[in-house]
Amino acid sequence: MTAVRFATSGTTGSPVAWLRGEDQLVAETRLLAGLLGGSPDGTDLDAICTHAPVGHLYGHLLGHRLPALLDVPVRQVPVTEPFDVSGARHPLLVTLPASFSVLARSLSTLDQCARVTIVFSSAAIPPLAHPVVAALGDRARLVELFGSTETGLVATRVFPTSDWTLAPDVRFVPRLLAARAGRLAIESPRLAARNSWPAPAEITLDDEVTVVGANTFRWHGRAGRLVKVNGRRLNLDAVRATLSAAAPDAAVRCVPEPDQVRGEWFTVTVDSADPATLRAVDRAVATLPAWQRPRAVQQTTAARIS
Amino acid sequence: MGTEETREAVRAALSTLLGHELTEDTDETPLIEIDADRYDSLGVLDCVAAMEGRFGISIDLIDDDLVTNFRSVSTIGALVERKLHDARVLGLTP
Numbered sequence: 001m002t003a004v005r006f007a008t009s010g011t012t013g014s015p016v017a018w019l020r021g022e023d024q025l026v027a028e029t030r031l032l033a034g035l036l037g038g039s040p041d042g043t044d045l046d047a048i049c050t051h052a053p054v055g056h057l058y059g060h061l062l063g064h065r066l067p068a069l070l071d072v073p074v075r076q077v078p079v080t081e082p083f084d085v086s087g088a089r090h091p092l093l094v095t096l097p098a099s100f101s102v103l104a105r106s107l108s109t110l111d112q113c114a115r116v117t118i119v120f121s122s123a124a125i126p127p128l129a130h131p132v133v134a135a136l137g138d139r140a141r142l143v144e145l146f147g148s149t150e151t152g153l154v155a156t157r158v159f160p161t162s163d164w165t166l167a168p169d170v171r172f173v174p175r176l177l178a179a180r181a182g183r184l185a186i187e188s189p190r191l192a193a194r195n196s197w198p199a200p201a202e203i204t205l206d207d208e209v210t211v212v213g214a215n216t217f218r219w220h221g222r223a224g225r226l227v228k229v230n231g232r233r234l235n236l237d238a239v240r241a242t243l244s245a246a247a248p249d250a251a252v253r254c255v256p257e258p259d260q261v262r263g264e265w266f267t268v269t270v271d272s273a274d275p276a277t278l279r280a281v282d283r284a285v286a287t288l289p290a291w292q293r294p295r296a297v298q299q300t301t302a303a304r305i306s
Numbered sequence: 307m308g309t310e311e312t313r314e315a316v317r318a319a320l321s322t323l324l325g326h327e328l329t330e331d332t333d334e335t336p337l338i339e340i341d342a343d344r345y346d347s348l349g350v351l352d353c354v355a356a357m358e359g360r361f362g363i364s365i366d367l368i369d370d371d372l373v374t375n376f377r378s379v380s381t382i383g384a385l386v387e388r389k390l391h392d393a394r395v396l397g398l399t400p
Contacts, residue, residue, distance in 0.1 A: 078347060079347050079348075079351075080347045080350055080351060080367075080372050080373075081367070081372075082367050082368055098347070098348055098351050101351045101354070101355065102351070102367055105354070105364075105365055105366060105367040106366070106367040106368050108368060109368060230348065260355060261348045261351045261352055261355075262348060282325075290343035290344075290346070293343070293344075296322075296325065297325070
């Protein structure tokens with residue numbers, strides 16, 4: 001069976017290759033077609049408009065395989081541009097966190113659409129998403145996908161539902177069902193193989209959940225200090241260690257925060273009144289890969305007062 | 307607010323966004339040449355939100371092309387000036 005390779009950045013920047021079998025990709029595309037391909041009133045999708053790069057699993061499935069399966073046109077534009085929905089009555093909008101910043105400022109492009117299905121994956125949904133959906137009213141359906149390159153689709157929810165429902169071929173592992181709460185652990189036939197290793201049958205994720213039904217869970221956050229910056233997982237403890245090494249006498253913190261453009265981001269605070277220390281942290285920030293850099297480096301209030 | 311004042315305010319807002327001080331000397335320089343890492347596509351959207359927040363204007367991504375209007379301090383300043391002028395004419399000044 002052929003496999004397709006997808007690379008992720010890894011939580012500290014080291015790339016990881018994930019292999020997904022052709023059968024896994026076909027199965028997942030069919031799941032997505034069932035979830036997104038039609039609407040309750042029978043209005044089928046007539047275009048897929050995407051901001052997601054096709055080199056990533058999510059963009060590959062929704063911007064390449066799903067349009068082929070449904071036989072609908074696909075239109076990809078850069079994330080800074082409004083979706084190209086020309087002529088479509090029921091487009092599927094494949095969004096990234098930044099897409100909602102664009103949608104909020106280009107809603108009139110959707111005036112012609114009788115229905116709009118919006119699909120989002122990869123991170124905490126930006127606060128702007130809900131006013132965008134509200135502005136579209138009954139025409140809009142917002143579907144969120146829970147998953148990653150290594151897991152594929154794990155669960156879904158349709159706004160405004162808060163709990164997640166497992167995909168039909170995914171199950172909780174028995175120990176999580178018994179405990180009712182803890183790290184999300186699942187069995188799935190669509191888990192990726194890492195490099196040349198065989199694909200595992202189950203996986204335990206970084207997400208803390210409560211089981212609320214046989215196939216539903218409530219998400220409480222990520223274990224440890226992981227954030228997803230524009231969908232890329234970043235370990236803030238690793239960032240803090242790098243910056244602290246440059247300023248060993250100061251308390252350096254990485255404070256996560258929601259972001260309208262990236263979904264999540266963080267600010268670095270430095271508890272020091274010494275300008276040389278702040279410059280050292282700035283220099284250390286500049287050595288980080290661009291996507292791992294913080295929104296800002298701030299001196300804490302206590303340090304400013306002293 | 308006059309043109310020069312507007313441009314100064316744009317420069318200050320962008321200095322905060324990019325994390326380093328911009329001066330008049332670089333007003334015409336494409337921002338991507340000043341800081342390609344920070345002024346990527348997401349940085350441009352950060353800038354749009356920052357200008358809306360700072361000046362109380364609305365950027366319409368259908369009418370206001372980002373590539374040309376959000377190229378430099380100078381082009382952003384000109385866009386903001388046009389928006390403020392239109393708001394004054396329409397009696398929408400905050």
